[in-house]
Amino acid sequence: MNRTATARTERKGDRMGRWILAAVAMLALGTTACGGGDDDNPAQSGPVASFTPGTASSGSIAQLAGSSSGTTFTIKISATDIADFFGAAFRIRVDPDFVAYQGLSSTGSFLRDGGVTNLDFRADATTVPGQVIVNATRVQNSGGTIPGVNVVGTRELVSLTFRIRTFINPTADANSNGIPDGSLDFIDPREVCDSDQPVCTPITVTWSAGSVRGS
Numbered sequence: 777m778n779r780t781a782t783a784r785t786e787r788k789g790d791r792m793g794r795w796i797l798a799a800v801a802m803l804a805l806g807t808t809a810c811g812g813g814d815d816d817n818p819a820q821s822g823p824v825a826s827f828t829p830g831t832a833s834s835g836s837i838a839q840l841a842g843s844s845s846g847t848t849f850t851i852k853i854s855a856t857d858i859a860d861f862f863g864a865a866f867r868i869r870v871d872p873d874f875v876a877y878q879g880l881s882s883t884g885s886f887l888r889d890g891g892v893t894n895l896d897f898r899a900d901a902t903t904v905p906g907q908v909i910v911n912a913t914r915v916q917n918s919g920g921t922i923p924g925v926n927v928v929g930t931r932e933l934v935s936l937t938f939r940i941r942t943f944i945n946p947t948a949d950a951n952s953n954g955i956p957d958g959s960l961d962f963i964d965p966r967e968v969c970d971s972d973q974p975v976c977t978p979i980t981v982t983w984s985a986g987s988v989r990g991s
């Protein structure tokens with residue numbers, strides 16, 4: 777170590793000493809050196825989404841948990857013990873100030889069973905602000921030979937991804953618009969159809985929605 781470097785080290789040591797004294801003084805005063813505790817870790821500074829699922833009882837369509845990362849979360853729209861399931865149409869209402877729709881995935885849908893490709897998966901979140909209008913159905917051919925699916929146990933119909941815009945208390949209505957801020961309620965029109973032709977017979981199901989917290 778040459779003389780210059782030694783001198784620099786000594787000066788650095790002086791600065792460290794002063795910094796420690798300053799820190800001790802702040803502790804003594806009950807203050808903190810960094811007011812935004814997460815400044816050095818942006819990944820932890822924003823809200824994180826936490827989804828609470830619905831209940832997948834027999835004869836239900838329920839929102840179950842998929843993956844989640846930061847503000848983004850995916851819910852699995854799942855059917856449980858429903859015979860001759862041909863298709864479903866429903867809406868999910870969100871509070872648009874708090875929750876934004878991101879996309880639909882049908883990759884894991886039971887409607888694809890048996891290699892059926894006559895399918896129609898759609899989600900429209902722009903026609904009615906705050907409503908995600910979902911269609912997930914097989915499409916019958918002219919011969920009426922495409923069957924419904926006997927759903928045994930709990931299986932995925934589609935996955936929907938959302939993100940939260942801010943911190944959310946799911947049961948609060950902070951913006952006073954009459955919609956709980958973290959709700960993901962199923963709303964009408966909503967229907968599950970069997971494979972009857974030319975007009976399907978509606979299947980009565982229970983609808984079980986979840987909600988999201990941002991904290």
Ligand SMILES: [Ca+2]
Pocket residue numbers: 871948949950951952953954955956957
């Ligand atoms: Ca609200």
